[in-house]
Amino acid sequence: MRVVVALGGNAILKRGDRGTVNEQIAAIHEACAGIARIATEGHELVVTHGNGPQVGRLMLQDEAMPDRVPRFSLDLHVAETQGQLGYLIQQELTVALARAGLPRSVATVVTQVVVDGNDPGFEHPSKPVGPFLSAKGAAEYRLRGIPVAEAAGGGWRRVVASPEPLEIVEADAVRALLSDGIVPIAAGGGGVPVIRDGEELRGVAAVVDKDLAAAVLTATVAADVLLMLTDVDHVVRGFGADDEQLLDKLTVRDARAGVVSGEFARGSMGEKVLAGARAVEAGARAVIASLEHATEALAGTAGTEIVAG
């Protein structure tokens, strides 16, 4: 099977870590061991990943010294995180695959993702990026006209526009690597968001959700499975209530309804179940699971599978 593996933020940097190079390498090392176990089952891999803390770091640095270095636009920062994280993942994954007895080349393709300039996401910034803020820190940002929102895990975070991904620009390159037996890392951080302007592409200030981009990637490479790895084992219905339910399966219809009702919050589980629904509609399987249970999730015995219906 061809499997698109989408690594959540936690697979790249543990919650609570400050974001040092060594912390990133340690998290990625562990994630790559998990990915290598999938490969040993005989599956062909495509890897994608989030970039929330990393892109937030670059935004923070830009803001801190606008007089000494020119500020970059957000599209450039996303591209920078693709370079940084792609480099670390390809370095670690190559070794993990070799140790698993499956030596393969791994390479990152810098990837643009086309979005619609009229996407409502540009009016309503919703994607959390960067470090968690105190109420006071959040208030300061607000005063400077920078949007913030309460974070799913408590506290506040900056939010940026998160338009819908429509198309992977570097689809040919990803397919070229796959057809040569190379493991591509692509659409990192949801891809660099660009809009079409005649025959040109133009970067925009946004961060595309990496799971939604992974669903587009799944269709683009005609993958059999979209495997979204995160820090929980299952999608939960009625989270925190007495009758909360760990779901083994979730239908496309219930996934979409849960996103509309807010049961699966945007900026958290909402995009994952939506990405799963889209992947299933495009003819793939889609599973949300923890890194630890990745191989079981592929076998259908762990995680939450989004199913037709």
Next chain:
Amino acid sequence: MRVVVALGGNAILKRGDRGTVNEQIAAIHEACAGIARIATEGHELVVTHGNGPQVGRLMLQDEAMPDRVPRFSLDLHVAETQGQLGYLIQQELTVALARAGLPRSVATVVTQVVVDGNDPGFEHPSKPVGPFLSAKGAAEYRLRGIPVAEAAGGGWRRVVASPEPLEIVEADAVRALLSDGIVPIAAGGGGVPVIRDGEELRGVAAVVDKDLAAAVLTATVAADVLLMLTDVDHVVRGFGADDEQLLDKLTVRDARAGVVSGEFARGSMGEKVLAGARAVEAGARAVIASLEHATEALAGTAGTEIVAG
């Protein structure tokens, strides 16, 4: 012919520019128009580029706020610049090729370059990065233990280790793109420097010279020509003297001798003539020329060609 085009710093950011996104895009736009003219001659392209100002910017930002965000190591910064510049170049080059009537996919491969951990470059930092410094600024850096050196163009700049490039790690990926008719952008900023540590690769704090890396890339993809584009039309012998000579040809022997004697200074023209010598020894042609005369340089009627002998 298969041509490796190495874009100098000036093709990515004009001398004197502050480094805004728009300045970078304008310079890259012009460079890509030049590259597209090469493609219209029927040549197959591989693109590589420098990253001096861009990597310097990231180092400067890291230094400015060590308490708020963890400092990254230099290998990560190089990888970040590959993402950033690769993104901008692939975006502009795609359009330039389409306008030239040669629609092609263009994709950046995040590229590691193996160096030797015992390279003398680690003892003697020599590669200038980042903005030009005043004598006072340079003295401040010295006091903090950060190496600086007088720059070729006047003023001072930070210098970092610049070990010899030995091998392109992602050679398979670059070849896979080429064999599918895709234009690869690879080894940007000289590649992310890594050393071999058993079966692992490990990033090191250095910046590999992009022309020397381009020579390795030339051999790796068995290119017919290494074309180094810079802001001068010719290599000059006896620069500034009454009898200074614009060279049409330079033998491998004279190139190497000029590097040893200091006639072709390291950190400036030295690496270019050395890269040219190595490319010629590997069986390719090598030409140093200005962006404006790139096609004439390929035809042998402009620039300085390094020749056997």
